[in-house]
Amino acid sequence: MLTYHLEDRGTLPLYEYLYQCIRQDILNGHLKKDEKLPSKRSFAKHLDISVVTIETAYAQLQIEGYIYSKEKSGFFVSDIREMSLPVGTTISSLSAFTTGQTVSAPNGKHNHFCNTAGAYLASGSAGTLSDAPTQHYFADFQTNRIADDSFPFSVWSRLSREVLSDKEPELLKAQPSNGSARLREAISEYLYRFRGMQVVPEQIFIGAGTEYLYSLLVQLIGRDLVYAVEDPGHRKVAEILTSNGVHCEHIPLDAYGLSCKALAESTASVVHISPAHHFPTGIIMPIRRRQELLDWAYKQENRYIIEDDYDSEFRFQGRPIQPLQSIDTNDRVIYINTFSKSLTPSIRISYMVLPWTLVKRFHKSLSFYSCTVSGFEQYTLAAFISRGYYEQHINRMRNAYKTKRNLVIQALKNSPLAPVARIHEENSGLHFLLELQTDFTDDELIASAARCGIKITCLSKYYQTDDTRRQHTFILNYSGVENDRIPEAIERLAGIMK
Amino acid sequence: MLTYHLEDRGTLPLYEYLYQCIRQDILNGHLKKDEKLPSKRSFAKHLDISVVTIETAYAQLQIEGYIYSKEKSGFFVSDIREMSLPVGTTISSLSAFTTGQTVSAPNGKHNHFCNTAGAYLASGSAGTLSDAPTQHYFADFQTNRIADDSFPFSVWSRLSREVLSDKEPELLKAQPSNGSARLREAISEYLYRFRGMQVVPEQIFIGAGTEYLYSLLVQLIGRDLVYAVEDPGHRKVAEILTSNGVHCEHIPLDAYGLSCKALAESTASVVHISPAHHFPTGIIMPIRRRQELLDWAYKQENRYIIEDDYDSEFRFQGRPIQPLQSIDTNDRVIYINTFSKSLTPSIRISYMVLPWTLVKRFHKSLSFYSCTVSGFEQYTLAAFISRGYYEQHINRMRNAYKTKRNLVIQALKNSPLAPVARIHEENSGLHFLLELQTDFTDDELIASAARCGIKITCLSKYYQTDDTRRQHTFILNYSGVENDRIPEAIERLAGIMK
Numbered sequence: 001m002l003t004y005h006l007e008d009r010g011t012l013p014l015y016e017y018l019y020q021c022i023r024q025d026i027l028n029g030h031l032k033k034d035e036k037l038p039s040k041r042s043f044a045k046h047l048d049i050s051v052v053t054i055e056t057a058y059a060q061l062q063i064e065g066y067i068y069s070k071e072k073s074g075f076f077v078s079d080i081r082e083m084s085l086p087v088g089t090t091i092s093s094l095s096a097f098t099t100g101q102t103v104s105a106p107n108g109k110h111n112h113f114c115n116t117a118g119a120y121l122a123s124g125s126a127g128t129l130s131d132a133p134t135q136h137y138f139a140d141f142q143t144n145r146i147a148d149d150s151f152p153f154s155v156w157s158r159l160s161r162e163v164l165s166d167k168e169p170e171l172l173k174a175q176p177s178n179g180s181a182r183l184r185e186a187i188s189e190y191l192y193r194f195r196g197m198q199v200v201p202e203q204i205f206i207g208a209g210t211e212y213l214y215s216l217l218v219q220l221i222g223r224d225l226v227y228a229v230e231d232p233g234h235r236k237v238a239e240i241l242t243s244n245g246v247h248c249e250h251i252p253l254d255a256y257g258l259s260c261k262a263l264a265e266s267t268a269s270v271v272h273i274s275p276a277h278h279f280p281t282g283i284i285m286p287i288r289r290r291q292e293l294l295d296w297a298y299k300q301e302n303r304y305i306i307e308d309d310y311d312s313e314f315r316f317q318g319r320p321i322q323p324l325q326s327i328d329t330n331d332r333v334i335y336i337n338t339f340s341k342s343l344t345p346s347i348r349i350s351y352m353v354l355p356w357t358l359v360k361r362f363h364k365s366l367s368f369y370s371c372t373v374s375g376f377e378q379y380t381l382a383a384f385i386s387r388g389y390y391e392q393h394i395n396r397m398r399n400a401y402k403t404k405r406n407l408v409i410q411a412l413k414n415s416p417l418a419p420v421a422r423i424h425e426e427n428s429g430l431h432f433l434l435e436l437q438t439d440f441t442d443d444e445l446i447a448s449a450a451r452c453g454i455k456i457t458c459l460s461k462y463y464q465t466d467d468t469r470r471q472h473t474f475i476l477n478y479s480g481v482e483n484d485r486i487p488e489a490i491e492r493l494a495g496i497m498k
Numbered sequence: 499m500l501t502y503h504l505e506d507r508g509t510l511p512l513y514e515y516l517y518q519c520i521r522q523d524i525l526n527g528h529l530k531k532d533e534k535l536p537s538k539r540s541f542a543k544h545l546d547i548s549v550v551t552i553e554t555a556y557a558q559l560q561i562e563g564y565i566y567s568k569e570k571s572g573f574f575v576s577d578i579r580e581m582s583l584p585v586g587t588t589i590s591s592l593s594a595f596t597t598g599q600t601v602s603a604p605n606g607k608h609n610h611f612c613n614t615a616g617a618y619l620a621s622g623s624a625g626t627l628s629d630a631p632t633q634h635y636f637a638d639f640q641t642n643r644i645a646d647d648s649f650p651f652s653v654w655s656r657l658s659r660e661v662l663s664d665k666e667p668e669l670l671k672a673q674p675s676n677g678s679a680r681l682r683e684a685i686s687e688y689l690y691r692f693r694g695m696q697v698v699p700e701q702i703f704i705g706a707g708t709e710y711l712y713s714l715l716v717q718l719i720g721r722d723l724v725y726a727v728e729d730p731g732h733r734k735v736a737e738i739l740t741s742n743g744v745h746c747e748h749i750p751l752d753a754y755g756l757s758c759k760a761l762a763e764s765t766a767s768v769v770h771i772s773p774a775h776h777f778p779t780g781i782i783m784p785i786r787r788r789q790e791l792l793d794w795a796y797k798q799e800n801r802y803i804i805e806d807d808y809d810s811e812f813r814f815q816g817r818p819i820q821p822l823q824s825i826d827t828n829d830r831v832i833y834i835n836t837f838s839k840s841l842t843p844s845i846r847i848s849y850m851v852l853p854w855t856l857v858k859r860f861h862k863s864l865s866f867y868s869c870t871v872s873g874f875e876q877y878t879l880a881a882f883i884s885r886g887y888y889e890q891h892i893n894r895m896r897n898a899y900k901t902k903r904n905l906v907i908q909a910l911k912n913s914p915l916a917p918v919a920r921i922h923e924e925n926s927g928l929h930f931l932l933e934l935q936t937d938f939t940d941d942e943l944i945a946s947a948a949r950c951g952i953k954i955t956c957l958s959k960y961y962q963t964d965d966t967r968r969q970h971t972f973i974l975n976y977s978g979v980e981n982d983r984i985p986e987a988i989e990r991l992a993g994i995m996k
Contacts, residue, residue: 151670157662164655172649174843208706208846208870215713219741239866243717245743345672346873348706368737372706375844377872 001038001046002031014049015056022057026066026077027327033079037067063426064321065256065286080288138453139489144341144430145480150397151344155389156380163379171379175371178362179206179351180378186385187351194391195312197326197335199353205362208348208372210308210338211240217334218244219366220358221270221304228268230258232462234279237272237308250464253278257285260292270304271296276312276321277429280462280475284426290324297332304355309337313394316402317427331355339381341430342394349373349381401430401479404486408478411490417497424473433459434474438497442471445496449474452492499536499544500529512547513554520555524564524575531577535565561924562819563754563784578786636951637987642839642928643978648895649842653887654878661877669877673869676860677704677849678876684883685849692889693810695824695833701851703860706870708806708836708848709738715832716742717864718856719768719802726766728756730960732777735770735806748962751776755783758790768802769794774810774819775927778960778973782924788822795830802853807835811892814900815925829853837879839928840892847871847879899928899977902984906976909988915995928977931957934970936995943970943994950990 002022009017025031037043040058044051058075061067067075163171170180178184184201191197207213214237223245229238231250238248249266252259258273273293275285285293297303307324315321325335338350354362371378384390409423412434425432438445442458449456459473474493481489500520507515523529535541538556542549556573559565565573661669668678676682682699689695705711712735721743727736729748736746747764750757756771771791773783783791795801805822813819823833836848852860869876882888907921910932923930936943940956947954957971979987 146670153662153665157659160658160662161655164651164658167651172644172842172844174838208710209868211868212706212710212870223743236866243864245721340672340868344670344873345868346670348868348870348872366741368734370707370709370838370843370846372710372846372870374846374872374875375842377875 001043004047006047006049015053015060018047018049018053018057019060022061023064023066026061026080031077033077035077036073037075037077039074059317063284063317065284065288065290078286078288080291137450137455138492139455139481139485141454141456141474141476141478141481141489141493143455143480144477146341146344150400151346152389152393156384159383159387159389160376160380163376163383168379171375173375175373175375175378177367177369177371178202179204179371179373180375180382183378183382183385184351186382190385190390191353195309195323195326197323197353199325199335203353203356203359205352205354206371206373206378207350207352209340210310210336210350211236212372213336213350213352214240215244216366216369217306217352218246220354220362222302225269225302226267228258228263228266228271230273230278231464232280232459233272234274235462238464241272252465253281253283255283256289257283258289258293260289260296263293263296269300269302270306272306272308273324274308274310275324276309277315277426279310279429280431280433280459282424282426282429282432284321284428287327290327293324294328294330294332298330304332304334304358306334306336309335310341311429312337313342314398314401314430315428316398316405321428325353328355331357334358342397343390347377347381349377404478404481404483405432407483407486408476408481408490411487415490416494417490420497430479431475431477434476436472436474436497438472440472440496445472445474448496448498449493452495454489454493456493499541502545504545504547513551513558516545516547516551516555517558520559521562521564524559524578529575531575533575534571535573535575537572557815561782561815563782563786576784576786578789635948635953636990637953637979637983639952639954639972639974639976639979639987639991641953641978642975644839644842644895648898649844650887650891654882657881657885657887658874658878661874661881666877669873671873673871673873673876675865675867675869676700677702677869677871678873678880681876681880681883682849684880688883688888689851693807693821693824695821695851697823697833697851701854701857703850703852704869704871704876705848705850706846707838708808708834709734710870711834711848711850712738713742714864714867715804715850716744718852718860720800723767723800724765726756726761726764726769728771728776729962730778730957731770732772733960736962739770750963751779751781753781754787755781756787756791758787758794761791761794767798767800768804770804770806771822772806772808773822774807775813775924777808777927778929778931778957780922780924780927780930782819782926785825788825791822792826792828792830795826796828802830802832802856804832804834807833808839809927810835811840812896812899812928813926814896814903819926823851826853829855832856840895841888845875845879847875902976902979902981903930905981905984906974906979906988909985913988914992915988918995922971929973929975932972932974934972934995936970938970938994940969943972946994946996947972947991950993952987952991954991 004018004021006014006017012020022031022037037058038046040051040054044054058067062069062075065078066080068078069075181201183206184204187204188199188201191199205213205216207216218241226247226249227241228249228251229241231252238250241248249268251262251266251268251271257275257278258271263271271293273285275290277284293305297305305324309323312321312323323335325333332355334355335353336350339347340350409425412418412421412423417436420437422435423432424435436445440448442460446456446458456474456476459475460469460471463469502516502519504512504515510518520529535556536544538549538552542552556565560567560573564576564578566576567573679699681704682702685702686697686699689697703711703714705714716739724745724747725739726747726749727739729750736748739746747766749760749764749766749769755773755776756769761769769791771783773788775782791803795803803822807821810819810821821833823831830853832853833851834848837845838848907923910916910919910921915934918935920933921930922933934943938946940958944954944956954972954974957973958967958969961967
């Protein structure tokens, strides 16, 4: 049976170390594809650790696509280099309906809430509901907002005051082009501890938001190359790239994320993906697909993968998904993340981790740029991270979002929607999908939700190409809806089926 | 004799009102070209105000090019619509040597300071002096820095704390694409009071630094147009435009700033200028040239003037030069300014004032962008401006810079450089020029200044085209040199003539 020296784990949690050992053995071929892993119980006995530890490690390996489960047979090693899927794979994905939770209605009660809902809308907005500003809605499931009271004002204010009273001479000078050394060091340390990424501060580049970093990347990688984006995906990415003079190709997704086949058939040299938790489908890209993407990039010079890790902090089960950046052995992955989503959109601080070839190119061709982020906020954020407040904040927010998400799901289960609805969620991120059995069109669904005071949008709105468009699926961005409004919000939403 | 109703001036200072009245009469043709203005003494008697008030108003009109003086004859109205210059014009400019102060040496003392200056340099840097970091220099006249202790830390810190403790709900949302309404209102009010610009908040767009705004402008105006930049000029402007995929043409300057003739002969549709105080020559563009530039822009659709007003706050005499934006009657001037230069480079907040056609275009095609400046700092700056702290700060800095500038000029007059040096300065901005009679090349001058512990650069380094390059002229960016170092710094600089 597999044997690992658990005493070598240092300060790592047991499950984490075990996960790493098994993953390593899969990656280096010691564990072959379709090989059966020890049963949880016997493995636990063998290593003299608890069954829960084994379960947690296996769950993480499964969610990342390293192993798969067969009902009543146990866990097996995935084929991480081949396209064809082993039979019985349970990789969670949009198309793999086996992971969709069927919402069951515990009672037959139907609330006729929506009939009176118009009364809750601000007067004057009735005629133009779909354009009504957010405050006219009872609940907004479209905008990914952060609860107003979640930002750690007092800590931030104190650290900010400290920075301003220290008056370090370096602070008043223009910050280095790539950001203040102190913030880059804090991020490097954070990435190591919480994302398992080994990145030195020299690879990190700070900028005023991800959108700005994209425009820098276009200048760095090249404006004449073709950029591939996910379809469906964040509309803004393609908008920004196009506005920067770049030609974009929209690449369809399959059950495992961006289709490598379609990518290879395109003329793209650069691809933008969000493998940790795709927006809007929620797909977590399995390791095999990640390897395929890397293989695609390695095939030609000047091919790059932009990995947008935008809400990886908010996984509600197991450890965060390992980023593509840390399995790239050939300098082709650009990792990008932001504090605007995890702290507050009011703070415009994002960063990217560049491969060394691009680090050098930046210093050669773009170092004339000033850093776009205020030195004051760079120093404040550096202190916020390095003194552990960021970790505390993320943990608190993760719990708050988990609670909120469970409230929404529970409300859905109790609602009249239950018999015709299916939830697709991945224990991750700030949104999930709600698929309905209905003959209404998506536009009708959205308009009728608006009439019930609910701002919400559909998955189909995020596709560029018509033929692959998935219908009848709401995207529930739940983070901006107050907990005490959730039951009524879902009741109102149920009104759309009338 | 000219008569104005001074009691109609409202809260304006007398000289300011008088300046406005005369300017208006010149612009509307009541005062014709080459018409003689009343003598200061008789005009003062006539209006029953002091001679000093008349002098101040005339000086302002002269510096802006509305009137000219003839020795022993008095002041005359300039021809503000024609190219040819009236005889005897004293518009200050680089080529108009009549305004250059000849530095006279009050004594014959020559300090042989530089012979031992090497000892002041940090060890190890001797071999690579021209690349040595700033801290190895005794004084840095190359980098435009702000004195470390000039930033109003305590006020800023207090306002920032207020913003964070108020926790206004709007603050935690993503700020509008064009910036927070509160900051745009504060800037609009400031521009009206201190720049005489009538601009509504809807025309103002906030961004994380001027460099970022340029990239937005390229997306807004068009990447396929040709952009003209000043030669000599800020190298960065052309670098940023080029990096954004734009073709730049370098347009030479004459005594009045950018040559309209050369501009008209170019293929450019957009021109970037700094008319209030050109860097590096210091030229203040006279009203006639401004009118010519506007005429050029009005001749074709889609022609725009980008007016960079970067250090207009720091005029040491009279009122600030009226911006081109406020005499544009046809929606072609984009006004751009920054707080990074007037407050501290650590703060990355700039803004632009767009003509209405571009305001509309922005909302149509670029409103998907998030604002790049932190909401916290936008709110803090808004309070800083609207409560009068910004005005206080500018006044204090203006006085500090004036003192510093006078110290440098006095030190030059007392130095061994005096017999061979000529100062060109315009009572404005954070730099002036020092022209030397010498056979050394500019590279030799810079290297030999570095050996004396002085970081400095030459005007010739800012030209793109060789044939117009002015030699033997240092640019003295004095703002970053501590007052108590100025005498020794100038003594050291004199060492270059050995």
